Amino acid sequence: MKKENSSPGIPLALYALMAGAFGIGTTEFVIMGLLPEVSRDLQVSIPMAGLLITGYALGVAVGAPIMSILMAKFSRKNSLLWLMGIFTLGNLICAIAPDYTTLMIARVVTSFAHGTFFGIGAIVATDLVPKEKRAFALALMFTGLTVANVVGVPAGTWLGQMLGWRSTFWAVTMIGPVALAALYYLVPKDHHAEKVNVKSEITTLLQPQVIAGLLLTIIADTGLFAVLTYLAPILTDVALFSPAAISPVFLLFGVGMVIGNILGAKLADIHLDNTLIGALIFIIAILVSFSLFAHNQIAVVSLVGLLGVAGFAAVPSLQIKILEKASGAPTLASAMNIGAFNIGNAAGAWVGGLVISHGLGLTSIGWIAASIVFVGLLLAVVEMQLVSGKTHSTPA
Numbered sequence: 001m002k003k004e005n006s007s008p009g010i011p012l013a014l015y016a017l018m019a020g021a022f023g024i025g026t027t028e029f030v031i032m033g034l035l036p037e038v039s040r041d042l043q044v045s046i047p048m049a050g051l052l053i054t055g056y057a058l059g060v061a062v063g064a065p066i067m068s069i070l071m072a073k074f075s076r077k078n079s080l081l082w083l084m085g086i087f088t089l090g091n092l093i094c095a096i097a098p099d100y101t102t103l104m105i106a107r108v109v110t111s112f113a114h115g116t117f118f119g120i121g122a123i124v125a126t127d128l129v130p131k132e133k134r135a136f137a138l139a140l141m142f143t144g145l146t147v148a149n150v151v152g153v154p155a156g157t158w159l160g161q162m163l164g165w166r167s168t169f170w171a172v173t174m175i176g177p178v179a180l181a182a183l184y185y186l187v188p189k190d191h192h193a194e195k196v197n198v199k200s201e202i203t204t205l206l207q208p209q210v211i212a213g214l215l216l217t218i219i220a221d222t223g224l225f226a227v228l229t230y231l232a233p234i235l236t237d238v239a240l241f242s243p244a245a246i247s248p249v250f251l252l253f254g255v256g257m258v259i260g261n262i263l264g265a266k267l268a269d270i271h272l273d274n275t276l277i278g279a280l281i282f283i284i285a286i287l288v289s290f291s292l293f294a295h296n297q298i299a300v301v302s303l304v305g306l307l308g309v310a311g312f313a314a315v316p317s318l319q320i321k322i323l324e325k326a327s328g329a330p331t332l333a334s335a336m337n338i339g340a341f342n343i344g345n346a347a348g349a350w351v352g353g354l355v356i357s358h359g360l361g362l363t364s365i366g367w368i369a370a371s372i373v374f375v376g377l378l379l380a381v382v383e384m385q386l387v388s389g390k391t392h393s394t395p396a
Contacts, residue, residue, distance in 0.1 A: 011128040014140045016182035017121045020084055021144025023175035024114055026152030027091055028056060030168055031107075033157030037165040042100045052107050054349075057342040059108040064115030064339035068332040071116055077187045079120050084183060086113040088176025095169035115342070118142075119335025122319055124187065132269055134323075135316040139265030142315060146261050150254035154247060209325040210333055212383045214340045217318050219376035221344025224283060224311045226352040226369035227290055228253075231304065234362050238294045249304050256308020264313030272317055273384050279314035280377040284370045286310050291366030 031038070031052055039049040071079040090110025097103035118141075125137040152172075160168035204210065227234070235241045235249060267275040286307050293299035319337060326333030351372070355365050 010140065011137075013128055013187040014125060014137060016179070016186040017080075017125055017141040018144035018147075019175070019179040019182045020080070020087075020117060020121065021141055022148045022152060023084075023144075023172060023179050024087060024117060025145035025148030026156055026175070027087070027094075027110060027169075027172045028114065029149060029153045030156035030160070030172070031056070033153065034160045034165040034168060037160055038103070041165065042103065044100050048100065052104060054346055055104050056107045056111045056114075057346045059111030060114045060342040061339035063108075063112035064119065064335040065332060067112055067116035068119055068335045071120065072332075075190050076120050076124050077183070077190055080117065080124070080183050080187065081180060083113040083117045083120070084176060084180050086110070087117070088173060088180070091169050091173040091176065095166050095173055115335040115338040118338040119332070122323065122334045124190075126320075126323065128188075135265040135268035135272070135320055138319055139261050139316050142261050142312075143258060146254065146257040146312060149257055150251060153254075154251060157247075204326050205333060205336065207325065209383065209387070210322070212379060213318070213322045213325050214333075214336060216376050216379055216383075217322075217337055217340040218344045218347065219379065220280065220283065220314055220318070220373055221311075221341050222347040222351060223287060223369040223373035223376070224307070225345045225348025226355075226372070227287055227348075227365055228307065228311075229349040230352045230356070230362060230365060234290070234294055234365075235300065238362050239297050239300045240295075241297065249301060252301065252305045253308040256305040256310075257312045258308075260309035260312035261315060263309070265316040267313075268317045268320060272320060276314060276317035276321065276380060277377070277384075279310060279317065280373060280380060282310040282313065283307075284373050284377065287366045287370035287373065289366070291363050291370075294363050294366070 035049045035052075038052070039045060042049075067083070071082065074082065087110055090106050090113070093106035093109065094103055097106055121141055122138055125141045126134040129137045156168040156171065159171060160166075231250070231253075232246050235246055236243060241249070264275060264279060267278075286303055289303050290300070290307075293303065319334065322333050322337045348369070351368065352365050355368050356362065360368075
C-alpha cells in the first residue's frame, strides 16, 4: 500500500478507519448501559444479561487469530470491507434477536470483526504515513474508539432507554454502511494477500518478546478495568454521589481517553520506551489514588478523568511495540494484541469482583489493581533491558 507522504495533511483513509473504529467501539460498550432494558425484555437476570459483555470480550480474543488467518488471502482493503460487513450483519441480528440465545450468538458474531479490524487497520494506518508518525496514525484510528465512549455510548444508552434497546442496535447497524462507503472510497487499493503459513505465524507469536508484549497488554488492562468496572458503586457507595451523577462522570472518563490517546501517540513518536514506562507509572499512581481519595468527591471526579488519560496514553506504545516485535506476522500479532486488551477487560472485572467478594471493600480495589500494573512495569523494564543488552552486544 502506498504511503500518502506527498500531502502534508492527514490521509483521508485514516478518517475511514476512524469511522469503523467508532462503530465497533460503540457496539462493544453500549450494552453496559442497557442491561436493565435487555433483562426485562428478554426475561433474564441482570447477571445473565451481563454475560453479553463477557461473551463479546471472549469472542474478540478467540476471533482475532481465526479471522486474521482467514482474511490473509484477501487484500487489506478488502479484508476491512469484509470485516465491516460482519459488523453490520451482527448488529442487525442483535436488533431483531427474538431471544437471549440469538442475541448472545449475534454479539459473538459481531465481536469476531473487532480484533482483526483493528489489527489490519493498524497496519494500514501506519503504512499511510512516514515512520516518525506511526503512533499518531494509530492514535487517530483509535480516536474513533475513544469518541465512541464520549458520544456513541451515551447517545446509544439514551436512545435505548427512550425507545427500547433494539433501537440502539438499529442505530449502530446504520453506522456500518457509512463506514463501508468511507473504507471503499478512501482507503487506497493494495494487493497485499499471501498464503498463510500457520506454523510460521505461530512461531512468530511464540517469540519471547511477542509473548511479553501481549502479556504486558493483558496486565495493564487488568489493572485498569479492575477499577473501571466497579466505578459506579465506588461513586455511589464510597464517594456518595447520586446515581444521576454517574453518566456525567463516565463522560469525563471518555474525554480523558481522547486526551490520553493523542498525548500518548505524540510522545511515543518521540520516544517509544520512555512513553510506555511513563504511562504505566501514571496508571499506578492513579489507581493508588483511588484507594486513598475515593471518599473525596472532587478528588474522585478528577481521578476518573485522569484514569482515562493514563489508560489510553499507553495504548499507542503497546500497539507499536507489538508491530515491531512481530515483523513476521504483524497483522496476526496486532489483532492478538486487541484480543489481549479484551482479555484484560474480562480479567479486571474478575479481579475486582474477587476483591469485593472477599470482603476487602471497594477502596481496596485500587491497591490490588496498582500492584498488578506494577508487575507489568517490572516486566516492561526487564524486557527493555534485555533488548538493550542484545543491541549493545551485537557487533557493528
